[in-house]
Amino acid sequence: MILTDYFRVLKINLESGKGQVIHVDGRDKYIGGSGLGAHLFAKFGLIDRPWDDAQQPLIFAIGPLTGLFPLMSKTVCSFKSPYHDQFAESHAGGRSALCLKFAGIDALVIVGKAAHPVCLSLGARHIELKDAGFLWGTDIQSSGKVLRRMSSGSGHRSILRIGIAGENLVATAGINVDTYRHFGRLGAGAVMGSKNLKAIIIEGNSSFELPAGKQYKKLYKEIYKKITDAGMMHKYHDLGTAENITVLNALGALPIRNLGKTSDQAFENLSGEQFADRTLLRNMACAGCPVGCIHVGFVREKFMEPNHYLYRQVAYDFEPIFALGCMLEINDPFEFLALLDVVEKTGLDAMSAGVALAWASEAFEKGMISEKQTLVSIPFGHGKNYRIALEYMARCENEFYRVLGNGVQKAAAKYGGKDFACVLGQEMAGYATGETFFVSQALGLRHSHLDTGGYSFDQKKEMENNKNVDKALEFLVKDEKERVLLTSMVACLFARKVYTSERISQCLESVGVAHIADKQMELAENIRNLRWKNRLATGYDPSSIRISKRFYEVENWKGRIDGTFMDELKSAYANKIVEMGS
Amino acid sequence: MKILKASLMERCIGCHGCSLACARLVHNRLSWNTCGIRIRSSGGLSTGFEAVTCVACDPPPCAAVCPTGAFLSRKGGGVLVKKRLCIRCGDCADACPVDAIHIDDQGSPFVCIHCGQCVSFCPHECLEMIEKNPAVETTDEPEENQ
Numbered sequence: 001m002i003l004t005d006y007f008r009v010l011k012i013n014l015e016s017g018k019g020q021v022i023h024v025d026g027r028d029k030y031i032g033g034s035g036l037g038a039h040l041f042a043k044f045g046l047i048d049r050p051w052d053d054a055q056q057p058l059i060f061a062i063g064p065l066t067g068l069f070p071l072m073s074k075t076v077c078s079f080k081s082p083y084h085d086q087f088a089e090s091h092a093g094g095r096s097a098l099c100l101k102f103a104g105i106d107a108l109v110i111v112g113k114a115a116h117p118v119c120l121s122l123g124a125r126h127i128e129l130k131d132a133g134f135l136w137g138t139d140i141q142s143s144g145k146v147l148r149r150m151s152s153g154s155g156h157r158s159i160l161r162i163g164i165a166g167e168n169l170v171a172t173a174g175i176n177v178d179t180y181r182h183f184g185r186l187g188a189g190a191v192m193g194s195k196n197l198k199a200i201i202i203e204g205n206s207s208f209e210l211p212a213g214k215q216y217k218k219l220y221k222e223i224y225k226k227i228t229d230a231g232m233m234h235k236y237h238d239l240g241t242a243e244n245i246t247v248l249n250a251l252g253a254l255p256i257r258n259l260g261k262t263s264d265q266a267f268e269n270l271s272g273e274q275f276a277d278r279t280l281l282r283n284m285a286c287a288g289c290p291v292g293c294i295h296v297g298f299v300r301e302k303f304m305e306p307n308h309y310l311y312r313q314v315a316y317d318f319e320p321i322f323a324l325g326c327m328l329e330i331n332d333p334f335e336f337l338a339l340l341d342v343v344e345k346t347g348l349d350a351m352s353a354g355v356a357l358a359w360a361s362e363a364f365e366k367g368m369i370s371e372k373q374t375l376v377s378i379p380f381g382h383g384k385n386y387r388i389a390l391e392y393m394a395r396c397e398n399e400f401y402r403v404l405g406n407g408v409q410k411a412a413a414k415y416g417g418k419d420f421a422c423v424l425g426q427e428m429a430g431y432a433t434g435e436t437f438f439v440s441q442a443l444g445l446r447h448s449h450l451d452t453g454g455y456s457f458d459q460k461k462e463m464e465n466n467k468n469v470d471k472a473l474e475f476l477v478k479d480e481k482e483r484v485l486l487t488s489m490v491a492c493l494f495a496r497k498v499y500t501s502e503r504i505s506q507c508l509e510s511v512g513v514a515h516i517a518d519k520q521m522e523l524a525e526n527i528r529n530l531r532w533k534n535r536l537a538t539g540y541d542p543s544s545i546r547i548s549k550r551f552y553e554v555e556n557w558k559g560r561i562d563g564t565f566m567d568e569l570k571s572a573y574a575n576k577i578v579e580m581g582s
Numbered sequence: 583m584k585i586l587k588a589s590l591m592e593r594c595i596g597c598h599g600c601s602l603a604c605a606r607l608v609h610n611r612l613s614w615n616t617c618g619i620r621i622r623s624s625g626g627l628s629t630g631f632e633a634v635t636c637v638a639c640d641p642p643p644c645a646a647v648c649p650t651g652a653f654l655s656r657k658g659g660g661v662l663v664k665k666r667l668c669i670r671c672g673d674c675a676d677a678c679p680v681d682a683i684h685i686d687d688q689g690s691p692f693v694c695i696h697c698g699q700c701v702s703f704c705p706h707e708c709l710e711m712i713e714k715n716p717a718v719e720t721t722d723e724p725e726e727n728q
Contacts, residue, residue, distance in 0.1 A: 055686030067602070102615075157597075204614065217606060224599075282630070285596055
């Protein structure tokens with residue numbers, strides 16, 4: 001049966017090495033993905049104990065439409081974050097979602113701490129903990145090669161692993177998925193590290209009978225055609241999200257030099273066109289998605305004179321370009337890719353790492369910190385030393401880097417420089433579009449630019465001269481609900497224009513779950529509220545979130561940030577969050 | 583008769599659209615295994631993806647070893663499959679020189695039948711339907727005397 005009324009959850013205890021298949025009721029309440037993750041966190045999470053308590057769950061959940069339709073290709077990871085010790089969610093694609101589906105489970109819950117470093121290998125008919133002591137300390141690329149040799153199912157397996165950042169419990173460490181994708185934000189990598197879990201290999205080796213009749217296949221074809229024919233998804237396939245550099249630079253909304261400026265012609269060197277012309281090797285896709293938004297570039301290193309080179313493949317996107325390029329005043333594509341390569345190898349979150357170093361560079365140039373802390377000179381634009389600093393961050397080389405790896409806010413609290421800490425709940429995403437985006441990321445559940453389309457709302461014409469707190473608040477609350485519906489299915493948010501509420505209904509009906517289709521928005525609202533309930537229960541106080549002075553100083557195409565409007569919206573949204581989670 | 587050929591796999595982005603389409607349209611399954619074309623990663627020098635699919639042997643060794651006639655030689659290469667005759671012995675998979683026949687949990691074989699339904703679900707046009715041995719073009723001009 002392709003969809004059951006209950007969730008089939010595999011719970012693994014790393015201490016005993018045993019797995020347990022649990023049937024969890026509530027498909028018609030929690031849908032899957034974000035909803036299932038939040039429900040399982042409420043069920044298994046220990047709200048009063050710290051994130052690194054051995055019994056805290058690390059949850060990976062997929063949705064009812066995973067694999068059944070194009071771009072239903074993402075996995076939601078739910079956990080207690082080392083970044084703020086509260087409930088968190090992070091999303092990734094790669095092959096993870098289809099592998100979980102074909103492993104026959106709706107969610108994987110991992111509890112316990114292994115006695116020594118292990119790799120968890122699972123599939124439809126096997127669960128095994130393998131010794132991974134020999135992999136501890138290895139980088140993401142090296143461990144990937146060994147893990148591929150250690151497992152079967154080439155092309156039909158997903159390999160999740162951490163680098164040294166995760167092993168060292170750095171709060172900005174991510175989980176690498178299939179080399180080019182990541183559960184990047186809020187420190188899921190450190191959660192794996194705290195469990196002595198170097199890697200998870202999921203083999204998707206089962207299959208399901210589809211519903212009889214033509215309705216499902218016809219609908220699949222229609223959606224596939226819409227996605228691949230129309231200009232709708234062209235941006236993502238063509239230049240990819242790197243296209244945003246030029247768009248935001250033209251608007252004066254591109255954060256550059258630790259948000260000291262928002263526009264600079266020099267950064268046209270980092271445009272999508274420049275990357276495509278000079279660095280692009282190929283596109284790749286998540287399994288189940290024909291778009292192929294992953295853009296793989298390369299770094300080339302001369303390792304020996306006179307002409308001996310090696311090369312590595314690195315996937316670029318707008319967010320890493322903004323964080324490790326623009327924010328650090330690095331405007332050469334290859335110099336940027338070399339930084340991203342270090343981030344990828346060590347398993348840091350690219351956005352947090354770049355924004356953290358940008359703060360450090362400003363503090364360094366202002367004399368608030370010195371080489372005594374940073375060990376190497378890190379003025380803006382110094383690519384070679386940034387590569388060393390990134391390694392230091394992942395390795396927790398000294399007290400300064402240990403603190404910096406845990407986030408700018410903690411570093412600024414210790415060393416000063418709060419005014420120019422580019423933190424919106426966590427290190428900022430690359431949109432200096434205005435008040436609504438700043439508030440959305442600062443207070444949003446994931447502190448992600450994808451929590452809501454605040455950056456898009458900022459660009460609405462009617463908002464330019466008529467800032468209205470009620471309208472902005474209404475947008476944030478409604479948009480979050482609509483996105484939660486998608487992340488419960490679990491769709492890639494790039495497909496949000498394709499998967500309207502009506503089309504999701506058609507999809508659900510075509511695979512026999514019409515009862516969810518009928519009440520999808522009501523369920524989405526409940527899931528949104530459940531996520532907030534989890535977050536508040538683990539200590540979140542949205543009214544305590546601060547937006548630093550640097551954000552109030554931003555000037556973009558609309559002029560200077562309206563501080564009064566931003567404060568009022570922040571306050572109203574904070575109250576609304578408490579209401580939604582109560 | 584035309585055969586399916588994965589001619590341009592250097593273009594492949596690894597979306598598995600072909601496998602999913604075959605499973606969906608030919609076998610009524612959600613799968614990337616129980617289908618006639620499967621994608622796997624190719625490491626080493628040729629980093630990217632490769633397609634594991636029937637290469638349309640003529641005559642096909644899988645049909646030769648089939649004890650029940652479930653696999654029959656297809657005109658133009660490859661096989662015609664009569665599922666109801668299959669006794670799930672797995673001999674076909676053992677005989678395949680390129681490992682293109684998948685045997686599922688129940689022992690049923692899955693092989694490409696060269697129907698071409700996967701082709702339109704490849705966004706990078708890696709796949710095509712071609713004549714395996716196209717007729718050599720001839721001209722009316724007389725050959726020169728040697």
